[in-house]
Amino acid sequence: MNAHAADHAADHAMDPVADHVAALSAALHGPVRAKSRMIQEIRDGLTDTVEAHTRDGVPPDEAARLAVREFGTPEQLVPSCQRELTIAQARRTALSVTLTVPFLIACWHLIWTAGQGWQLQQTAQLVAVQLAAVAAVATLLMAAALAATGALARRLPTPERLPLAVAWAGTTAGVAMVVATLALAVLSPLATNWPLVTLAAMVTALSHGVVASSARACRRCARLPVAHGAGRG
Amino acid sequence: MKTDAVRGHLDGLLLAVLEPGPLHGYAIIAAVQQRSDGALQLRTGTIYPALNRLERLGLLGSSWESVGERRRRCYRLTDAGRGSLESERTAWHEFTTAIGSVLNPAAGAPAPRPAS
Numbered sequence: 001m002n003a004h005a006a007d008h009a010a011d012h013a014m015d016p017v018a019d020h021v022a023a024l025s026a027a028l029h030g031p032v033r034a035k036s037r038m039i040q041e042i043r044d045g046l047t048d049t050v051e052a053h054t055r056d057g058v059p060p061d062e063a064a065r066l067a068v069r070e071f072g073t074p075e076q077l078v079p080s081c082q083r084e085l086t087i088a089q090a091r092r093t094a095l096s097v098t099l100t101v102p103f104l105i106a107c108w109h110l111i112w113t114a115g116q117g118w119q120l121q122q123t124a125q126l127v128a129v130q131l132a133a134v135a136a137v138a139t140l141l142m143a144a145a146l147a148a149t150g151a152l153a154r155r156l157p158t159p160e161r162l163p164l165a166v167a168w169a170g171t172t173a174g175v176a177m178v179v180a181t182l183a184l185a186v187l188s189p190l191a192t193n194w195p196l197v198t199l200a201a202m203v204t205a206l207s208h209g210v211v212a213s214s215a216r217a218c219r220r221c222a223r224l225p226v227a228h229g230a231g232r233g
Numbered sequence: 234m235k236t237d238a239v240r241g242h243l244d245g246l247l248l249a250v251l252e253p254g255p256l257h258g259y260a261i262i263a264a265v266q267q268r269s270d271g272a273l274q275l276r277t278g279t280i281y282p283a284l285n286r287l288e289r290l291g292l293l294g295s296s297w298e299s300v301g302e303r304r305r306r307c308y309r310l311t312d313a314g315r316g317s318l319e320s321e322r323t324a325w326h327e328f329t330t331a332i333g334s335v336l337n338p339a340a341g342a343p344a345p346r347p348a349s
Contacts, residue, residue, distance in 0.1 A: 042278065045278075150289065
């Protein structure tokens, strides 16, 4: 460790606010922007509290320790912070599905109707219809989840297991997208409008990347302990 | 007053102190303590997830604004938030009236007959 790094580590070790913020940051998981915003607000709040105590004549070191004590321990704060981040991740997953799936179904329908020079086998048609049905049901569930965690939550309590349900619905939609991508990739050499089919396969694969990564993060958040009955919503 | 006793009323307290105008996190805490003359002790860290939740419900709006030398997240009451605050006030008034009538019965009210 060089001298600068050693000084920085020593400063950090003596800063209860930085330690507290780091402990909270390490314990919380959720969408990058939402977490970053929450941590920034917490850091600002602690800094303001230290400044207020310092203005009242408390020595800076003692003011920092006092601010952290008044703030609450990570064990006391993480469950309520994590609940909001878990819901934020669930809403993000729900939004990614509700935005991508209708577009993909429209693309698949376009290919279906444009491909007049070739016909899908009956089995392939059945698979395509079932994939679209799975994706459509997942989209409806996600739209309901968005409503249930938004303005509707003023009147109705948000089910505690909703983020887990969203995570698995998102995972299912992601799997449907993988199957659709493979099916389109296999079909593209056979299709007369192969550029369109190849493009649809690429868009579907891209959508899978977005939805699957968000659903994976949502599964992780849904497993973490959160506060219950913290208020409306 | 204990933190646990305040927790059930946190939403109403936060909405009420934002009624006059936008405030950032620490100013909200200071406003609650000032209005209660220091009687209400919030565990200050609890207000940040609560503010996030109220914003998600559409009761608050927020934006980054320059306050002093730093940029801070400032919260403001929405129309839905004002409606919710009125509901909180009505519910609180009905609750305190009901409890008060039991704890402090009116002097002229007939005393309950003792069980025979």
